[in-house]
């Protein structure tokens with residue numbers, strides 16, 4: 001699943017490509033979207049701005065309409081010049097928003113809906129998101145407070161719960177906990193406020209570091225994400241994807257385990273992450 005940094009970059013790139021331009025074409029395979037377009041044609045509107053909240057991308061149109069998309073595991077937004085050959089099959093197209101300069105194509109995106117801008121705050125999913133780790137007005141104390149509402153939850157699972165803290169995905173979860181020296185399977189209750197705040201701050205910092213990596217392609221970036229600060233492509237991550245390889249700090253073999261409701265892989269160093 002793309003992490004918040006990927007989504008943030010995707011939204012920023014879409015914003016640069018589309019904002020301020022009139023929509024010249026809109027297509028979707030989702031009938032609920034084309035129905036809205038039939039009633040209120042997007043081709044009469046401008047793209048006002050594109051932003052991310054947690055892992056959701058919100059494309060705002062003039063006239064108070066917002067397109068919310070969520071990529072889940074396999075979705076991606078690409079940007080093309082009109083007439084440029086797509087890098088994915090046309091059959092994977094779910095949503096297309098074109099201006100006269102660029103066309104933005106959402107491939108394999110499972111979640112897409114129109115929302116009225118005035119209804120965003122009470123939206124059933126968006127309203128329940130935890131503090132956005134990449135948001136400009138990030139509320140760290142609120143993130144800690146929300147994590148504390150799940151005292152028996154293993155910290156590795158709690159960090160993926162977007163209602164507690166929005167933005168972290170599976171790769172950075174393992175990297176954050178390595179950086180903090182915390183075993184992913186200890187419960188939230190065993191961590192004092194100082195350590196839990198350190199986890200939240202580290203998550204925000206690693207997301208922010210990775211937002212800086214700019215590329216024109218908007219699909220999954222996990223291969224290029226970096227937490228070690230090292231430039232060598234083979235040394236970018238501390239533990240994620242390194243099962244049985246020696247820990248970069250102490251040489252102990254990295255452990256890996258399927259974890260949580262979606263059986264996602266968790267990586268950790270049993271010697272460096274002891275609490």
Ligand SMILES: [Zn+2]
Nearest residue numbers: 247250269272
């Ligand atoms: Zn180690």
